[in-house]
Amino acid sequence: MNGADPTPTPPTVRDLGVRARQAARTLRSLDTAQKQAALHRLAQELHAHADQILGANARDVQQAEAAGLPAAMLDRLRLSPAALAALALDVQAVAALPDPVGERTAARTLPSGVRVSQLRVPLGVLGVIYESRPNVTVDVAALALMTGNAVILRGGKETVHTNAALESCIHAALAACGLPAGAVQVIHDPDRERVRDLLRLDDLVDAIIPRGGAGLHRYCVENATVPVIVGGIGVVHVYLDESFTRDPADVQRAAELLVNAKVQKPSACNALDTLLVHRGALPALPAIAGALVREGVDLRADPASLEVLHAAGLPATPAADTDYGQEFLALTASLRTVDSLEEALDFIAAHGNHTDVILTRDDAQARRFVQDVDSAAVMVNASPRFNDGGQLGLGAEVAISTQKLHARGPMGLRELTTTKWVVEGDGHVRA
Amino acid sequence: MNGADPTPTPPTVRDLGVRARQAARTLRSLDTAQKQAALHRLAQELHAHADQILGANARDVQQAEAAGLPAAMLDRLRLSPAALAALALDVQAVAALPDPVGERTAARTLPSGVRVSQLRVPLGVLGVIYESRPNVTVDVAALALMTGNAVILRGGKETVHTNAALESCIHAALAACGLPAGAVQVIHDPDRERVRDLLRLDDLVDAIIPRGGAGLHRYCVENATVPVIVGGIGVVHVYLDESFTRDPADVQRAAELLVNAKVQKPSACNALDTLLVHRGALPALPAIAGALVREGVDLRADPASLEVLHAAGLPATPAADTDYGQEFLALTASLRTVDSLEEALDFIAAHGNHTDVILTRDDAQARRFVQDVDSAAVMVNASPRFNDGGQLGLGAEVAISTQKLHARGPMGLRELTTTKWVVEGDGHVRA
Numbered sequence: 001m002n003g004a005d006p007t008p009t010p011p012t013v014r015d016l017g018v019r020a021r022q023a024a025r026t027l028r029s030l031d032t033a034q035k036q037a038a039l040h041r042l043a044q045e046l047h048a049h050a051d052q053i054l055g056a057n058a059r060d061v062q063q064a065e066a067a068g069l070p071a072a073m074l075d076r077l078r079l080s081p082a083a084l085a086a087l088a089l090d091v092q093a094v095a096a097l098p099d100p101v102g103e104r105t106a107a108r109t110l111p112s113g114v115r116v117s118q119l120r121v122p123l124g125v126l127g128v129i130y131e132s133r134p135n136v137t138v139d140v141a142a143l144a145l146m147t148g149n150a151v152i153l154r155g156g157k158e159t160v161h162t163n164a165a166l167e168s169c170i171h172a173a174l175a176a177c178g179l180p181a182g183a184v185q186v187i188h189d190p191d192r193e194r195v196r197d198l199l200r201l202d203d204l205v206d207a208i209i210p211r212g213g214a215g216l217h218r219y220c221v222e223n224a225t226v227p228v229i230v231g232g233i234g235v236v237h238v239y240l241d242e243s244f245t246r247d248p249a250d251v252q253r254a255a256e257l258l259v260n261a262k263v264q265k266p267s268a269c270n271a272l273d274t275l276l277v278h279r280g281a282l283p284a285l286p287a288i289a290g291a292l293v294r295e296g297v298d299l300r301a302d303p304a305s306l307e308v309l310h311a312a313g314l315p316a317t318p319a320a321d322t323d324y325g326q327e328f329l330a331l332t333a334s335l336r337t338v339d340s341l342e343e344a345l346d347f348i349a350a351h352g353n354h355t356d357v358i359l360t361r362d363d364a365q366a367r368r369f370v371q372d373v374d375s376a377a378v379m380v381n382a383s384p385r386f387n388d389g390g391q392l393g394l395g396a397e398v399a400i401s402t403q404k405l406h407a408r409g410p411m412g413l414r415e416l417t418t419t420k421w422v423v424e425g426d427g428h429v430r431a
Numbered sequence: 432m433n434g435a436d437p438t439p440t441p442p443t444v445r446d447l448g449v450r451a452r453q454a455a456r457t458l459r460s461l462d463t464a465q466k467q468a469a470l471h472r473l474a475q476e477l478h479a480h481a482d483q484i485l486g487a488n489a490r491d492v493q494q495a496e497a498a499g500l501p502a503a504m505l506d507r508l509r510l511s512p513a514a515l516a517a518l519a520l521d522v523q524a525v526a527a528l529p530d531p532v533g534e535r536t537a538a539r540t541l542p543s544g545v546r547v548s549q550l551r552v553p554l555g556v557l558g559v560i561y562e563s564r565p566n567v568t569v570d571v572a573a574l575a576l577m578t579g580n581a582v583i584l585r586g587g588k589e590t591v592h593t594n595a596a597l598e599s600c601i602h603a604a605l606a607a608c609g610l611p612a613g614a615v616q617v618i619h620d621p622d623r624e625r626v627r628d629l630l631r632l633d634d635l636v637d638a639i640i641p642r643g644g645a646g647l648h649r650y651c652v653e654n655a656t657v658p659v660i661v662g663g664i665g666v667v668h669v670y671l672d673e674s675f676t677r678d679p680a681d682v683q684r685a686a687e688l689l690v691n692a693k694v695q696k697p698s699a700c701n702a703l704d705t706l707l708v709h710r711g712a713l714p715a716l717p718a719i720a721g722a723l724v725r726e727g728v729d730l731r732a733d734p735a736s737l738e739v740l741h742a743a744g745l746p747a748t749p750a751a752d753t754d755y756g757q758e759f760l761a762l763t764a765s766l767r768t769v770d771s772l773e774e775a776l777d778f779i780a781a782h783g784n785h786t787d788v789i790l791t792r793d794d795a796q797a798r799r800f801v802q803d804v805d806s807a808a809v810m811v812n813a814s815p816r817f818n819d820g821g822q823l824g825l826g827a828e829v830a831i832s833t834q835k836l837h838a839r840g841p842m843g844l845r846e847l848t849t850t851k852w853v854v855e856g857d858g859h860v861r862a
Binding site: 024025028029106108110114116119121123124202206207221222225227228229250253254256257260261264349359366370371372374375376377378379380381382383385386387388391392393403404405406408409410418419420421422423424425426427428429430 | 545812
């Protein structure tokens with residue numbers, strides 16, 4: 001007899017897909033209380049295994065430091081005891097959200113006597129592809145479980161130890177509640193071909209949700225046969241009308257709003273990229289741009305606004321064409337002078353898709369802006385930072401979609417569900 | 432001077448996309464009355480140019496006959512005066528449907544005082560790829576116009592003359608109403624590469640809707656970077672429980688329902704493919720299957736049901752594995768005996784996605800079936816033929832989706848729209 005057992009072959013991505021589909025059949029029949037129990041158990045497991053998780057995370061961080069990863073990436077990778085505790089609280093918060101599954105809509109009795117309705121049900125199997133933040137592993141698992149979806153997760157290769165520790169907690173919680181391990185599965189093989197395998201599993205996976213930079217989203221769109229919900233990338237415009245600069249209090253409001261838009265979280269997709277300034281508002285620009293400059297924002301300006309800024313002694317550099325329609329994700333913003341609302345709308349039509357704001361005291365302008373701008377979120381006199389699941393009252397957010405099909409803007413629990421038609425008769429046939 | 436003008440270069444598919452996007456900006460601001468006026472004008476143009484359209488269609492039919500196209504295809508291609516009149520009526524019926532654009536949902540005032548809502552808006556630019564039915568050209572143009580979408584149409588190469596004549600009517604109607612020609616454009620170049628061009632126009636086109644056979648849908652899924660709404664293909668099961676065979680009136684109902692399901696329109700995607708028979712229902716099978724046989728249905732049966740049919744003197748052949756999970760689109764159906772509801776559910780989980788029906792007198796079984804079956808439509812004691820936009824009260828149908836994202840089942844006007852978030856404040860910033 002040979003001494004050692006043969007090493008088991010690791011499951012293929014297709015194997016994970018088959019298990020996920022089986023698990024999805026169990027998950028879609030769970031009631032809300034069963035799903036809540038699993039989430040509460042998951043929160044307990046995270047507390048109980050905090051030492052293992054933080055130890056695994058320390059290994060990931062150590063390896064990432066040794067590999068010379070940039071500080072911003074290390075930041076995203078690092079899990080503190082406080083962050084882990086917050087993650088467990090997030091899981092419990094998801095359990096407290098209203099469960100969209102089981103809702104009936106469009107119910108009616110047809111003239112034939114047949115009763116029809118649409119029943120809200122889970123999507124089925126999700127594939128989520130993300131980068132270095134390990135909190136996504138738990139967040140997405142919780143949102144998927146609460147909506148009765150199975151999920152296949154593919155995190156960054158830098159977080160392999162942390163994700164394995166988190167997956168153990170998730171599987172412990174599932175097992176404790178009698179739920180199949182196929183409900184939440186992690187692809188461990190770091191080979192990028194495994195991402196491609198997942199993207200092409202259209203007979204088993206119902207939707208792919210990428211969470212990461214523009215390159216990841218493009219890779220998914222180019223390679224997927226599974227439907228992809230694209231998001232996370234987007235250019236944010238604020239159009240400052242002359243009417244919002246007549247009252248000094250409005251100028252002050254505009255300055256505060258733009259600082260909020262640009263500085264609160266420059267790495268966020270809903271942060272300001274381009275300020276469009278009506279020519280009549282240029283006199284107020286120094287007061288407004290000055291506030292941005294004091295916060296360290298690098299301004300790239302068109303000739304007319306550049307002249308005004310320089311005349312006021314404010315630093316700014318000439319904008320290149322590539323500074324427009326550009327998502328900066330940093331303390332940089334571009335400025336552009338326009339002669340009219342229509343010119344601003346044309347500019348946004350050519351460069352926008354995510355969040356666009358008008359600052360105006362003219363209601364007709366506001367209505368025209370809301371009507372014409374075709375972005376995930378259109379705002380009047382409010383910071384673009386409100387384009388966020390929590391801010392818009394969704395309670396939790398799995399991603400922000402910039403496409404138009406299925407979900408647009410922040411995706412909460414409802415966006416992880418679909419409907420099926422239910423038709424009930426008494427032997428009815430179609431006439 | 433040279434005598435002749437140079438032949439103008441035909442527009443590329445990207446050119447059409449750019450024009451469509453420009454047109455979409457105009458269309459999304461139209462009110463309902465403007466859209467209705469364009470549709471009524473289109474109906475008038477179809478009447479006024481009936482001779483040209485029927486003449487163009489006669490040329491297409493003649494060429495198709497000369498090319499030896501099968502009779503079924505000729506049937507789909509042929510436009511009679513009555514069919515053209517019906518088409519014009521359909522356009523007017525679309526104009527009478529409720530306009531989903533402009534609806535506000537999820538309106539609330541956040542604790543900060545910011546007002547948020549979701550505003551229903553057109554998708555933007557649609558790409559619709561279809562085969563030989565020229566009525567689709569007008570139907571889809573009408574549905575797109577009514578929802579404020581621009582559309583790029585790509586019909587079958589057999590219908591090139593008919594489609595050109597229909598496009599002229601559509602453009603005449605658009606021009607008469609001051610609407611841009613880019614609202615409805617037809618790709619005339621028969622090269623299949625143009626389909627690929629359209630499928631990859633993800634910066635300009637918001638959704639692709641294929642209408643045709645499984646091969647067309649697969650081609651779109653494999654090649655598109657634009658999101659595709661897949662549909663049109665699907666397997667339909669009816670599960671006959673023993674409880675629906677106890678009363679002779681129910682046996683009669685089951686026979687009528689199955690004839691309706693299979694014979695009313697065998698080429699439809701909602702026609703019966705596989706009958707699952709509970710073993711306890713086998714004694715009633717001759718009465719039920721006999722009705723199908725009398726209508727000319729070719730039955731392919733598993734051993735247990737085959738024995739019952741042959742004992743009753745009914746013709747049937749042994750089913751092969753490929754007769755299950757198969758969309759026949761013809762007067763053919765497969766039969767399979769199961770020992771329990773759970774076995775039927777396992778079978779449907781492995782083979783279903785479109786429309787699945789249970790015939791039962793047991794309410795608990797009916798609830799379990801509705802809960803477990805994950806198809807676009809799930810039915811109790813009703814013909815699968817009810818899975819249709821008209822039957823379900825949508826008023827019109829652009830396609831039937833079998834995917835889960837965005838739209839599932841029949842797609843009406845609402846499914847050609849999306850939402851955008853509208854946020855209104857008074858200089859509010861995010862805390």
